[in-house]
Amino acid sequence: MKAKTPSESRTITTDMVLPSETNHLHHLFGGELLSRMDRAAYITARRHSRRIAVTASVNHVAFNTAIPVGSVVTIEAQISRTFTSSMEVFIDVYLEDRLSGIRTKANEAIYTFVAVDDTMKPVEVAPILPETEIEKQRFDAALRRRQLSLVLAGKMKPSEAHELKALFED
Numbered sequence: 001m002k003a004k005t006p007s008e009s010r011t012i013t014t015d016m017v018l019p020s021e022t023n024h025l026h027h028l029f030g031g032e033l034l035s036r037m038d039r040a041a042y043i044t045a046r047r048h049s050r051r052i053a054v055t056a057s058v059n060h061v062a063f064n065t066a067i068p069v070g071s072v073v074t075i076e077a078q079i080s081r082t083f084t085s086s087m088e089v090f091i092d093v094y095l096e097d098r099l100s101g102i103r104t105k106a107n108e109a110i111y112t113f114v115a116v117d118d119t120m121k122p123v124e125v126a127p128i129l130p131e132t133e134i135e136k137q138r139f140d141a142a143l144r145r146r147q148l149s150l151v152l153a154g155k156m157k158p159s160e161a162h163e164l165k166a167l168f169e170d
């Protein structure tokens with residue numbers, strides 16, 4: 001299957017935060033942000049695979065910055081690596097300053113999607129060809145994240161997670 005670049009399936013969404021989407025402190029609910037990220041990541045996985053894609057796992061979410069009501073939030077989702085049927089999608093969340101228009105990174109997350117056929121059977125996806133330095137770094141680290149996710153899900157023995165184990169050696 002012909003390799004594709006991350007930019008071919010990159011998805012960028014921009015939306016605002018309404019009062020009904022916030023907590024008592026008038027900050028965006030974490031669950032609302034997870035949902036928005038899942039949607040953007042799903043579109044990316046679908047664009048890359050041209051298949052139905054299902055969320056297999058949420059591997060990492062960092063809520064580093066609270067997002068106040070009225071914020072303009074931009075979510076960028078792109079494939080960091082594919083394996084056979086699974087696709088790791090990296091999601092960066094940015095806030096836009098009202099006066100200057102300057103965007104700052106607020107949060108990030110990493111989701112794994114699996115491409116499936118109509119019977120929910122996993123199907124092969126195209127490989128990914130990272131281009132930029134950050135895309136290459138994310139590609140390289142994705143194998144360790146996959147191993148960690150599979151170990152935590154009880155789908156891989158820790159002794160088989162060689163690249164992950166290597167992080168803790170020396």
Ligand SMILES: CC(C)(COP(=O)(O)OP(=O)(O)OC[C@H]1O[C@@H](n2cnc3c(N)ncnc32)[C@H](O)[C@@H]1OP(=O)(O)O)[C@@H](O)C(=O)NCCC(=O)NCCS
Nearest residue numbers: 054055056057083084085086112114120122146149150153
């Ligand atoms: C995701 C799903 C299709 C995987 O099915 P499965 O029977 O475990 O299939 P396999 O063991 O062949 O795994 C398929 C791929 O998923 C990957 N995978 C499965 N669980 C994973 C996890 N927790 N983390 C990372 N990858 C995972 C496998 O590594 C494999 O990847 P590869 O083909 O690239 O090597 C299945 O668990 C499913 O349908 N889950 C429900 C999905 C859903 O409804 N999501 C919405 C949330 S409600």
